[in-house]
Amino acid sequence: MDNTNFGVGIIGTGSYVPDKILTNKDLEKIVDTSDEWITSRTGIKERRILDKDKSTSYMAEKAAKKAIESSGLNREDxxxxxxxxxxxxxxxxxxxxxxxxxxxLKNAAAFDLEAACTGFIYGLSVGYSFIKSGLYENILIISADSLSKITDWEDRNTCVLFGDGAGAAVLSKVKDGRGLLSIDIGADGGGGELLTQPAGGSLKPASIDTVKNKLHYIKMEGNSVFKFAVKIMVDSSRKVMRKVGMNIDDINYLIPHQANMRIIESASKRLKIDSDKVCLNLDKYGNMSSSSIPVALDEAVRDGKIKENDNVLLVGFGGGLTWGATLIKW
Ligand SMILES: CC(C)(COP(=O)(O)OP(=O)(O)OC[C@H]1O[C@@H](n2cnc3c(N)ncnc32)[C@H](O)[C@@H]1OP(=O)(O)O)[C@@H](O)C(=O)NCCC(=O)NCCS
Structure with a gap:
């Protein structure tokens, strides 16, 4: 393959979720909520919680190891x-x-990328560009988040939604016409305050006051995020299909960001995609931020659901505000 006549695709996937399960029934004992409310408003039944003495890199390492193994590459590659x-x-x-x-991974350059729940799509697009340009060959994208660590466990508006986990993918050269066929990423900084962790950065460094005022936790305007999410999932999905002259009937699987079942259902209805083509794991894991899409992707690949030549549409949205979609020929 020369430097232009190739595609860039995912050649290996992996994921990890912690063992500890927190059910809706467990949450009933912590805040004023009910299994019925959470299930009917979000579709979430349970989520995974990372041990207190472990961190995001612990999950990232586990997911990455599986992705490298399944890619068939050596660590030096x-x-x-x-x-x-x-x-x-x-x-x-x-x-x-x-x-x-x-x-x-001694031969790897390494950096973090922050695009909130859209991180995996942003990561894929950056990796794609590095490989397409010929600068790098085999890029490991890991999306890992332990939102339980920044969740206010006294705030029923947010604490029922989130969970911990990690997903990973190895991007590499593939045959021309395969891999990531089109990409759309975007942002609207004007909506930044709708979803934020206000303190802990240079604007409001950690202090007794920031801790007292609970500013190190996730703050969210649920309703506004909901409306934004439905609209942008539809727009971004249509954009990546249009770029390559495909329509919804050409899509074998849709893997959306897993934030709320009602968001996914509304977007799916507008896109007119059959529900059996939509990959879901929200009921088991809740919203794992940027890990949601790669964990669902890894599960669909390992279950044998996604097969060679399938057209797989990934679409996400999140804090920033950010969004993104990519259409992959598997
Ligand atoms: C958060 C979300 C589930 C709330 O659902 P909703 O149907 O919009 O509910 P509302 O915010 O209108 O709240 C309705 C009522 O339920 C209450 N409520 C909120 N959380 C509750 C809970 N866990 N249990 C019981 N009641 C709850 C509210 O206090 C409100 O009560 P009120 O009418 O007495 O004021 C929904 O807006 C959502 O999922 N938004 C998107 C969030 C998201 O995707 N974030 C991540 C993006 S990456």
Whole structure:
């Protein structure tokens, strides 16, 4: 393959979720909520919670190991690691550097990318560009988040929604006409306040006041995010299909960001995609931020659902606000 006549595709996937399960019934004992409310308003039944003494890099390492194994590459072949997360182990070093050391990926450049729940799509698009340009060959994208660590467990508006997990993919050269056929990523900084963790950065460094005022937790305007999510999932999905002259009947599987079943159903209805083509794991894991899409992708691949030549549409949205979609010929 020369430098232009090739595609860029996913040649290996992996995922990891912690063992500890927190059910809706468990949450009934913590906040004023009910299994009925959570199930009917979100579709979530349970979520996974990372142990207190473990961090995001722990899950990232486990998912990445499986992705490298399934790619058939050796560790020395990985020349870049991109970790997408809003819950890095610490501000610096980057979680990507921590994972590089843990996995012994000595030949890899490593950095974190923050695009909230859209991180995996952003990561794929950055990786795609590096490989297409000829600068790098085999890029490990890891999306890992432990939102339980920044969740206010006294706020029923948010604590029922989130869970912990990690998904990973190895991007590499594939045959022309295969792999990522089109990409759309976008942002609207004007909506930043709808979904935010206000303190802990340079604007409001950690202090007794920020802790007292609970500013290190996720703050969200649920209704506004909901409306934005439905619209942008439809728009971005249509855009990537249009770019390659496909329509919804050409899509074998849709893997949406898993935030709320009602968001997914509304978007699917507008897109006119059959529900059996939509890959879901929201009921088991809740919203795992940027990990939701790659975990669902890995499960669909390992279950034998996604087959060679299938057209797979990934679409996500999140804080920033950000969004993105990509259409992959598997
Ligand atoms: C958060 C979300 C589930 C709320 O669902 P909703 O149907 O919009 O519910 P509302 O916000 O209108 O709240 C309705 C009522 O339920 C209550 N409520 C909120 N959370 C509750 C809970 N866990 N249990 C019981 N009641 C709850 C509210 O207090 C409100 O009560 P009120 O009418 O007395 O004020 C929904 O807006 C959502 O999923 N938004 C998108 C969030 C998202 O995707 N975020 C991540 C993006 S990456």
């Amino acid at each position: 990985i020349d870049m690691i991109i970790v997408t997360t809003v819950t890095p182990d610490m501000a610096f070093p980057s979680t990507a550097c921590i994972v590089q050391e843990k996995l012994g």
